[in-house]
Amino acid sequence: MAVDEVAASLLYQVTALAGQVTGRMQEGLERLGLSGPTANLLWVLRPEGEPQSLRQLAALLHCDPSNVTLLSAQLEERGLAERRPHPRDGRVRTLVLTPEGRAVRGRLLAIVAKRSPFADLDDGDQRLLHSLLAKALDTA
Template sequence: MAVDEVAASLLYQVMAVAGQVTGRMQEGLERLELTGPTANLLWVLDPEGDPQSLRRLATLLHCDPSNISLLSAQLEERGLAERRPHPRDGRVRTLVLTPEGRKVRRRLLDVVAKRSPFAELDATEQRVLQGLLAKALKSA
């Protein structure tokens, strides 16, 4: 198989996996009363990490900051997150998980792990794939 054909095949496989993930997660998201976009935002809010600015969250999710404002409001209405001033720069707004948000995020990660097509891979295979994907994403 030529290099171009391998690259095309890889792209097709990645897109197919993304489609499977989306499809498999839908039922779990419905049970958690989350939409895809609110689940994505909840997912990137690392409870152990530094608070992320709304602008940074928009960059991570490849969307407009106004979308993050809307999604943040939806999470706040459910009591899953709070917008707060950044601890080192009060002019910057961050989004932080509430205790309930941490619980729902944990359940979300459990749903994803159980329904993931990667669940079929053993731990070593998952680590290898994680490293390869990280390398590919870093170069992008």
């Protein structure tokens, strides 16, 4: 297979996997009462470590900060997250998980792990794929 064909095939595979992930996650997200975008925001909120600004979260999600503001409000309404001033710069707003938000995020990660197209790969294959995807994303 020529290099261009391999690259095209890889893009097809990644796109097909993204579609599978979306389809497999929908039922689980509905059970948690989350939309895809709110689940993505909940996913990128790390319970440990320094709080991230709304602007940083928008960059992680590849969206406009106004979208993160809207999604943040939805998570706040459900009691899953709180907007707070940054601990070192009070002018910056961050989004922090509440205890309930941590619990829902844990259930979300469990659903993802169970329903993922990668769930049947052994630990070594998952780690290898993780490494390769991280390398591809770093160069993107």
